[in-house]
Amino acid sequence: MVTLNQPTVIQPPAPAGPCLDAAELGVRGVNERLRQLPPGSAVTVTSPGGRHNLAVALAAELAVTIDGPAGYYAGGLGQLATVTVHGPAGWGAGENLMSGEVRVRGDASQSAAASAHGGLVVVEGNASLRAGISLKGATLAVAGDAGAFCGFLAQAGTILIGGNAGEALGDSLYEAVIYVAGTIRSLGADAQVEELSAADVATVRDLVRRTGFRHIDPENVTRVGSARQLYHFSGQHHAAY
Amino acid sequence: MPPTDPAPLPLNHTFPPEVVADIQQRAGLGRYQIRGMGARRALPTFDDLLLLTASASRYPLEGYREHCATRTVLGARHAAEPVVLDIPVTIAGMSFGALSAAAKEALGRAASEVGTSTTTGDGGMTAEERAASKTLVYQCLPSRYGFNPDDLRAADAVEIVLGQGAKPGGGGMLLGQKVGPRVAGMRTLPEGVDQRSASRHPDWTGPDDLRIKIEELREATGWRIPIYVKMGATRVGHDVRLAVAAGADVVVVDGMQGGTAATQDMFIEHTGIPTLAAVRLAAEALADLGPAGEVQLIVSGGIRTGADVAKALALGADAVSLGVAPLIALGCNAPSYPGTDGAPVDVTGEYAAMGTAPGYCAGCHTGRCPVGIATQDDRLAGRLDAGLGAEQVANYLRSLVMETAMLARACGKSDVHRLEPEDLVALTVEAAAMARVPLAGTSWIPGWPS
Numbered sequence: 001m002v003t004l005n006q007p008t009v010i011q012p013p014a015p016a017g018p019c020l021d022a023a024e025l026g027v028r029g030v031n032e033r034l035r036q037l038p039p040g041s042a043v044t045v046t047s048p049g050g051r052h053n054l055a056v057a058l059a060a061e062l063a064v065t066i067d068g069p070a071g072y073y074a075g076g077l078g079q080l081a082t083v084t085v086h087g088p089a090g091w092g093a094g095e096n097l098m099s100g101e102v103r104v105r106g107d108a109s110q111s112a113a114a115s116a117h118g119g120l121v122v123v124e125g126n127a128s129l130r131a132g133i134s135l136k137g138a139t140l141a142v143a144g145d146a147g148a149f150c151g152f153l154a155q156a157g158t159i160l161i162g163g164n165a166g167e168a169l170g171d172s173l174y175e176a177v178i179y180v181a182g183t184i185r186s187l188g189a190d191a192q193v194e195e196l197s198a199a200d201v202a203t204v205r206d207l208v209r210r211t212g213f214r215h216i217d218p219e220n221v222t223r224v225g226s227a228r229q230l231y232h233f234s235g236q237h238h239a240a241y
Numbered sequence: 242m243p244p245t246d247p248a249p250l251p252l253n254h255t256f257p258p259e260v261v262a263d264i265q266q267r268a269g270l271g272r273y274q275i276r277g278m279g280a281r282r283a284l285p286t287f288d289d290l291l292l293l294t295a296s297a298s299r300y301p302l303e304g305y306r307e308h309c310a311t312r313t314v315l316g317a318r319h320a321a322e323p324v325v326l327d328i329p330v331t332i333a334g335m336s337f338g339a340l341s342a343a344a345k346e347a348l349g350r351a352a353s354e355v356g357t358s359t360t361t362g363d364g365g366m367t368a369e370e371r372a373a374s375k376t377l378v379y380q381c382l383p384s385r386y387g388f389n390p391d392d393l394r395a396a397d398a399v400e401i402v403l404g405q406g407a408k409p410g411g412g413g414m415l416l417g418q419k420v421g422p423r424v425a426g427m428r429t430l431p432e433g434v435d436q437r438s439a440s441r442h443p444d445w446t447g448p449d450d451l452r453i454k455i456e457e458l459r460e461a462t463g464w465r466i467p468i469y470v471k472m473g474a475t476r477v478g479h480d481v482r483l484a485v486a487a488g489a490d491v492v493v494v495d496g497m498q499g500g501t502a503a504t505q506d507m508f509i510e511h512t513g514i515p516t517l518a519a520v521r522l523a524a525e526a527l528a529d530l531g532p533a534g535e536v537q538l539i540v541s542g543g544i545r546t547g548a549d550v551a552k553a554l555a556l557g558a559d560a561v562s563l564g565v566a567p568l569i570a571l572g573c574n575a576p577s578y579p580g581t582d583g584a585p586v587d588v589t590g591e592y593a594a595m596g597t598a599p600g601y602c603a604g605c606h607t608g609r610c611p612v613g614i615a616t617q618d619d620r621l622a623g624r625l626d627a628g629l630g631a632e633q634v635a636n637y638l639r640s641l642v643m644e645t646a647m648l649a650r651a652c653g654k655s656d657v658h659r660l661e662p663e664d665l666v667a668l669t670v671e672a673a674a675m676a677r678v679p680l681a682g683t684s685w686i687p688g689w690p691s
Binding site for chain 1: 270271272273384385388389390391393394416417428429430431434435437439443444445450453454456457460461462463464
């Protein structure tokens with residue numbers, strides 16, 4: 001995927017706290033130790049090596065840095081914690097997030113923030129297919145481009161795309177709202193471009209502040225929402241899909 | 242000459258009256274038929290099998306005196322705390338939304354009373370259900386409605402749902418009349434929307450991904466509770482093998498007689514395979530894979546009696562799961578509900594207004610359930626007494642277990658789990674081929690070398 005708008009992001013401070021070596025402890029060992037940490041702890045997971053399920057289902061205010069590529073579901077099912085992946089992440093980064101933050105300092109594979117109910121999922125690179133699928137109230141911010149079917153069946157929450165959106169953006173969207181700074185390849189079924197309000201601009205401005213995506217002009221994004229024409233079952237809609 | 246009867250009208254076997262009526266209904270509605278319950282068509286079932294109880298070559302246990310074990314352990318493959326049940330009969334996943342909160346509570350109370358598990362459904366876990374259920378299986382469905390880590394950690398097992406027998410390959414459906422404020426809130430949907438659930442999980446595809454998903458749920462629950470994988474019965478042998486390879490502790494196979502609260506009639510009647518065929522395919526797949534008993538098999542879809550349970554266990558199931566039958570025990574399809582004074586209140590007129598009658602109703606999708614089970618209408622839901630309903634369901638489940646144990650004893654088994662294919666014969670060639678047991682009076686298993 002080509003990023004037309006190279007994101008400009010704020011670099012976070014260097015990782016702090018003790019280290020957990022994923023190569024030595026394995027995923028189970030890392031996660032067990034993370035759950036034993038008292039709230040307020042900061043820790044770095046070293047040698048992640050693309051392992052799946054790192055830092056999943058954390059339920060405390062922790063700052064977890066994954067120092068390298070992560071596999072599937074990094075930071076998934078999380079509550080309160082902040083999980084930062086210093087590298088790319090596999091499928092479902094921050095899936096089913098309830099609160100807290102998952103930040104990927106690279107590209108994210110498919111289904112980033114899938115079904116996330118709350119909190120913030122930040123992708124500092126590009127996001128592959130179906131980012132924000134079934135979103136249920138969380139916020140997903142992608143600095144670069146988002147692949148096809150971004151926001152598919154998204155029920156609630158906000159998606160911000162700093163680059164371009166692929167095909168079928170917002171297909172079968174419910175009440176979630178999508179903002180796109182770049183171009184939109186095509187809209188999905190029942191998705192429509194809507195007027196940008198002052199409240200929308202304020203929302204995007206706040207997101208730019210929280211994500212560090214300074215390349216996004218809050219007043220120059222496209223708002224996509226649901227036309228709500230497919231909420232009720234009808235045989236007349238068959239051709240819409 | 243006396244008058245003769247008029248000649249019978251010629252029947253068109255391609256377009257009989259019911260097909261004519263169906264086409265004309267579609268023409269009027271502009272869409273296909275949606276309904277509840279499971280397959281109506283006549284299918285090969287467990288009724289097509291017979292048990293070979295004891296005689297000279299086997300001796301029976303004393304039917305009323307000797308103990309016959311029914312304890313059932315599920316999910317010991319990887320879980321630190323497997324599910325331990327008193328009986329091999331469980332209650333299947335049915336959603337709050339499809340069912341009223343009182344119905345879910347009643348099922349939980351009944352299951353707890355008889356020492357078995359019940360299961361959540363599409364839409365999440367209610368507090369009433371958790372409180373009422375000693376052992377509660379938490380479903381992880383494609384929609385992920387209401388799915389959250391707190392409820393996950395509160396569950397006694399997780400069931401990843403790939404599909405169900407009534408609609409394998411299809412997603413759930415809850416029409417707008419049942420998407421009231423509480424249901425909508427739990428599912429994060431607008432009130433009144435015709436909810437059509439996803440048929441594919443949002444964050445994985447294929448068995449390799451499923452392995453990772455299972456690992457995620459294990460990590461989230463500290464490897465404490467079992468992970469079930471539920472599937473609608475289609476390519477059962479392949480699907481069971483893949484689920485086990487992905488790490489499932491328990492495989493749940495739902496045959497095409499399995500029920501639903503709302504699905505397209507075509508889906509219900511024309512997809513999947515009968516439970517009778519599925520159970521043997523699943524059991525053989527598990528037997529091929531590894532040590533006996535490492536992964537348990539739960540079979541569902543049209544189980545009604547202790548004979549069904551015994552035959553399913555004999556064919557290789559470790560437990561069965563019931564959905565429609567407990568609802569019937571709760572009062573589904575009854576002509577009346579108990580009034581506040583205990584006297585029955587007749588509701589046959591309400592069935593008639595829905596175009597049906599007690600004993601025939603499949604109108605779960607309408608939300609107009611006259612007995613307050615499959616509804617979100619407070620007025621209708623108030624007709625169900627959760628306490629009385631729980632007692633009825635518990636009575637029914639006990640009767641199944643007593644029948645199952647009675648048949649097992651008669652086969653000479655001191656544990657219902659020791660029933661085996663050798664205890665069965667088939668009444669029809671079709672059933673013999675599907676269950677892979679001999680046709681009664683012969684040693685012939687169609688399709689198998691002699």
